[in-house]
Amino acid sequence: MDDDLWTLIEPLLPPWPERSPGPRPVADRLCLQGILYVLHNGIAWQLLPLELGFGSGQTCWRRLERWQQAGVFDRLHRILLAELNAAGELDWPSRARQAGPAPRRSPAPRRPPAPPPWPPHTQRPQSATAGKRRQGRPAPPPARASGRPRDAQPAGKHRPPAPANRYRADG
Template identity: 60%
Template sequence: MRKGEPLPWIVSDSLWERIEPLLPKVQRRTRHPGRKRLDDRKALCGILFVLYTAIPWEFLPQELGFGSGMTCWRRLRDWHQAGVWNRLHQLLLAELHAAGRLDWSKAVIDSSHVRALKGGPKTGPSPVDRAKPGSKHHVIAEGHGIPLAVSLTGGNRNDGTQLMALIKAIPPVRGRRGRPRKRPACLYADRGYDHDLYRRQVWHVGIRPHIARRGTPHGSGLGIHRWVIERTIALLHWFRRLRIRWEIRDDIHEAFMTLAAAIICWRRLVR
């Protein structure tokens, strides 16, 4: 963070204008209303504070005015169940598409291992960490590295199992005249996706596959296209909460992943 820049967990007015209409409206009870509900914007700042710093929920500083960690956790859970983060991600993709900043000529896919210290659903013995519990972050990005879809699986799952799932998870992106855009022209992937079955599946949905083959020497030239996904995963893990999976519940970790992908899109839009 450069000197003079606003703190990243402080929600700007322009970002809040996009998020507020997506949030579900909660009517306060007329009888036995209880304590006043924490402002949604402050709760979102608390969620972003945890996402950026990886601080435990119970240690969320009260003096910052974000409310209790449990309150922010419940808002993250409820908003994820309501589809807020997916709709925010789709909205920002549409704005990027309208501005001509999405490269649909190609897409790149890859995954990354993270340790899951507390276990839980969608974890498994990691083949790269002495069989300790871990998870995988699967990401597909367009040609400039903007994430189109993300998913979470156990650390022992093969990359190819998420290939078609991620392609199908790409939302229909509006923003220009005509039908919404949903499919890139071609797809680049490394040797972890090398199987003729996967190639046929990708061809079947109208995408040209460029998948490196096992047993062939490096230097095929595909790396000049695949490097962008490494940068995208690095940006995703720049959010400290995603470097290690602390959540037992998989839906909470997936909520953080989708929110982080939306924030990456937001940065590309404003910068």
């Protein structure tokens, strides 16, 4: 950013509070250059390289928000337009024609809502599953021919005894 542009911008920036907590703030000019870098390159704020010296992306984003709330960019826009106009760089009549009102179109016709598939003043048809039990857990498997459940121990076979506790005092 050249010095002429900075001399226009600097007086518009709100002063930094005298007693602000935290580390010393990044210079406004560097912060503005970081903001312009992010916006020009289309990168995320978090990806602003610290090596460039503009401060962190979060610092630049907070400063941008602070300046927007203070109306800095609106005032800068008006000042730049006034300077361009004074220098004869703006062609207002052609700009007005370009930005003039668009030709009016009639709105698209609206379709009436579709009638219901059943006759009016009748009860809505029930769905095929209405009143039936909802599907939840599957039913348990039927008992085997032997009469015992599948996961029961076969007759005559028992589980092995649990191992003795090595940490007991009497063992």
